[in-house]
Amino acid sequence: MREVAIIGTGTTKFGELFDKDYKDLLWECFNTALNDAGIEKKELQAGWLGTYMPYAWGYEGNAGSTVAETLGLYPIPVTRVANYCSTGMEAIRNAYFGIKSGEFDTVFAVGVEKMRDVPSRGSLVAQHIEKGHPLFCKGRTAPGMFALLATRYLYEHNLTRRILSKVAVKNHTYGAMNPKAHFQRAITEEDAEKAPPVAEPLRLYDCTPTTDGGACCIMTTEERAKALGKDYLLIKGIGFATYGGYFTLQFDPTFDFLGFKATQFAAKRAYEMAGIKKPSEEIDVVECHDCFTITEIINYEDLFLCERGEGWKLIEEGKTYLDGKIPVNLSGGLKSFGHPIGASGIRMVNEIYDQLRGRSGKRQVENARIGLAHTLGGPGIVSCVIILSRAD
Amino acid sequence: MREVAIIGTGTTKFGELFDKDYKDLLWECFNTALNDAGIEKKELQAGWLGTYMPYAWGYEGNAGSTVAETLGLYPIPVTRVANYCSTGMEAIRNAYFGIKSGEFDTVFAVGVEKMRDVPSRGSLVAQHIEKGHPLFCKGRTAPGMFALLATRYLYEHNLTRRILSKVAVKNHTYGAMNPKAHFQRAITEEDAEKAPPVAEPLRLYDCTPTTDGGACCIMTTEERAKALGKDYLLIKGIGFATYGGYFTLQFDPTFDFLGFKATQFAAKRAYEMAGIKKPSEEIDVVECHDCFTITEIINYEDLFLCERGEGWKLIEEGKTYLDGKIPVNLSGGLKSFGHPIGASGIRMVNEIYDQLRGRSGKRQVENARIGLAHTLGGPGIVSCVIILSRAD
Numbered sequence: 001m002r003e004v005a006i007i008g009t010g011t012t013k014f015g016e017l018f019d020k021d022y023k024d025l026l027w028e029c030f031n032t033a034l035n036d037a038g039i040e041k042k043e044l045q046a047g048w049l050g051t052y053m054p055y056a057w058g059y060e061g062n063a064g065s066t067v068a069e070t071l072g073l074y075p076i077p078v079t080r081v082a083n084y085c086s087t088g089m090e091a092i093r094n095a096y097f098g099i100k101s102g103e104f105d106t107v108f109a110v111g112v113e114k115m116r117d118v119p120s121r122g123s124l125v126a127q128h129i130e131k132g133h134p135l136f137c138k139g140r141t142a143p144g145m146f147a148l149l150a151t152r153y154l155y156e157h158n159l160t161r162r163i164l165s166k167v168a169v170k171n172h173t174y175g176a177m178n179p180k181a182h183f184q185r186a187i188t189e190e191d192a193e194k195a196p197p198v199a200e201p202l203r204l205y206d207c208t209p210t211t212d213g214g215a216c217c218i219m220t221t222e223e224r225a226k227a228l229g230k231d232y233l234l235i236k237g238i239g240f241a242t243y244g245g246y247f248t249l250q251f252d253p254t255f256d257f258l259g260f261k262a263t264q265f266a267a268k269r270a271y272e273m274a275g276i277k278k279p280s281e282e283i284d285v286v287e288c289h290d291c292f293t294i295t296e297i298i299n300y301e302d303l304f305l306c307e308r309g310e311g312w313k314l315i316e317e318g319k320t321y322l323d324g325k326i327p328v329n330l331s332g333g334l335k336s337f338g339h340p341i342g343a344s345g346i347r348m349v350n351e352i353y354d355q356l357r358g359r360s361g362k363r364q365v366e367n368a369r370i371g372l373a374h375t376l377g378g379p380g381i382v383s384c385v386i387i388l389s390r391a392d
Numbered sequence: 393m394r395e396v397a398i399i400g401t402g403t404t405k406f407g408e409l410f411d412k413d414y415k416d417l418l419w420e421c422f423n424t425a426l427n428d429a430g431i432e433k434k435e436l437q438a439g440w441l442g443t444y445m446p447y448a449w450g451y452e453g454n455a456g457s458t459v460a461e462t463l464g465l466y467p468i469p470v471t472r473v474a475n476y477c478s479t480g481m482e483a484i485r486n487a488y489f490g491i492k493s494g495e496f497d498t499v500f501a502v503g504v505e506k507m508r509d510v511p512s513r514g515s516l517v518a519q520h521i522e523k524g525h526p527l528f529c530k531g532r533t534a535p536g537m538f539a540l541l542a543t544r545y546l547y548e549h550n551l552t553r554r555i556l557s558k559v560a561v562k563n564h565t566y567g568a569m570n571p572k573a574h575f576q577r578a579i580t581e582e583d584a585e586k587a588p589p590v591a592e593p594l595r596l597y598d599c600t601p602t603t604d605g606g607a608c609c610i611m612t613t614e615e616r617a618k619a620l621g622k623d624y625l626l627i628k629g630i631g632f633a634t635y636g637g638y639f640t641l642q643f644d645p646t647f648d649f650l651g652f653k654a655t656q657f658a659a660k661r662a663y664e665m666a667g668i669k670k671p672s673e674e675i676d677v678v679e680c681h682d683c684f685t686i687t688e689i690i691n692y693e694d695l696f697l698c699e700r701g702e703g704w705k706l707i708e709e710g711k712t713y714l715d716g717k718i719p720v721n722l723s724g725g726l727k728s729f730g731h732p733i734g735a736s737g738i739r740m741v742n743e744i745y746d747q748l749r750g751r752s753g754k755r756q757v758e759n760a761r762i763g764l765a766h767t768l769g770g771p772g773i774v775s776c777v778i779i780l781s782r783a784d
Contacts, residue, residue: 001493001494046632063474063475063476063769063773063774064475065475065476065634065769065773068635068773069634069636069773073634074633074634074636074644074653075633075634075653075654075657076633076634077632077634077774078634079485079632080473080474080475081471081473081474081486082454082455082472082473083455083456083471084457094489096493097489097490097492097493097495098489100489100493101488101492101493103492241467241469242456242457242460242465242466242467242468242469243460243466252466261466265467377457378455378457381455381457381460381461382455382469
């Protein structure tokens, strides 16, 4: 069966982009990706759009037509997908099926989210509260949810919250080296320790910001990628899983607040497809979903990059730094790069693409050949893992 | 390449279902489809969910996890798709790619929408107005939009609005014979003519209602369908297109208010895939998107069931009745069956499934072998056409 290749990527600057609207971001990341791929727009046969919350900022992105209209892509189909923080990766995943199915040869996946310029009374949380959504009325915001895992994890392993600060320091280190990151400022462990509490034990620097941004990638068959004579990467595995997080303890009484089965199932499937037996040895670079610092540590374990219960040692021992055994979030992560929901999954794949093509400058992992990108969505309930590999 | 079959369907009663919530509808249509297919839940490897506006009724269906959680489907992936009124068909279309890709053998597509039990101050239109969406602030609601086409069409062909009433009469005739329809009452042309105006020339009986409902279908490979020893149908063509409607005249200066290019492109692609040369002769039964009576007439033309400009003659001459040359909307159509956005596209495919399997009772088309289902979404900007065929 035909292999699926990525041949070009585009990611906007992430941040508080008050001077750019939804369509500006869409236009920018799409055209960057198209130029990077070196193909004409008319070669595209279909697209998939990831935008999670169009209603929070004016309904742009509520349907694929926003993309087709903005980019002058009539009459090709553009499907909007949404699945919490895995929304962007769903765009890539369904585009992958579109090519694999034989229906399309060349397609794109794009994700855009505007999160910063909503007036406070119309803000997402405000809307949820106004509508009386029980989760939000009970204060179960994202920091409140993930704080429960942090508390449990620190207790189980007899750690202080300084281990969380170490993740923040690492990701801010790389954010500071990344001109597209939302936060481009290194911090110290003391900065993180003394930061204001958000939901204890999570403090300000343990939390990803809300961010505006867009990301796009162009996908085609390996045959077409070869014919273009360009360097390209293959998608060797895509795993997606749904499994009850802590909002739905009644559906998963075994949930221990120490890991997410959604990630574990998604990773297993992706590894199986890609033929990866020992992830920590075979994978050269990882982008994982560090919505909070605790999440990155738990992801180390859920992605089988270490033994269960030993995730904290990876950051303690510096093994997920650029010069470590398994570098993680050299982009700066959600933590520093920011997290526009629909864009993030594609942004992470684009980061891996750059790493495997040797385009990551000061943040480049030497001879990276296989990379992994991972998202975790909602109350830890959905997860996607994508494995990219060089073809040569 | 492997063929994709539908082996079971489930559609809830459509209507004002105040006694059932989103999850009740999901549960009901899913389990009906599963029983109809005669397979175990554990055979399902993935799902796609169509829900267009989860935010209007409590956020159920904002991600595929709503489905996995409600139906106890962990850990399989469920992707939410959304594309205006083609949302339900997008679920089928992406499920189709999932099977065609070789990644999955047996999957489901489900669509649910709750539209009736939102308090008026939180209603969809109210929210749009509150948020200041320019389209709604200018009064461009769906009836206002489609009224423009009706006015133009009647003028061009020197018709009175009685031609619209004839469509309403036909679809109410079949709705009255359909125990699952929202409106089960026959009307006369005089009823339709004397009904209160909504947006002239459209009157009450020219407009589809807002409705609660759910629909699901189970899809698998032809090989698996054969092995199950059941009657099944093949999806022979799926075309999806995006093309600027009248909201975006600047993108399509040729728009003449007499037809939708999105439908035309989608139909051409579906016919090409299915090898259909003369639609009006080869297709035995049609479900098309009669959001308004004028839309059904225009769809006759856009789907190439007649010559351009002659759609009105099909209804005038009764050719789209059960005993006519090309029966259309024998379910009662959106007009009588109702239109819960995410469910409709799947409900229409399920209706064609019943027709081709001879399960439509008094509304049965004799010896129906090839059927077509069609949706048109948003301001005429997206469209999907699906062709089903008996395999024998």
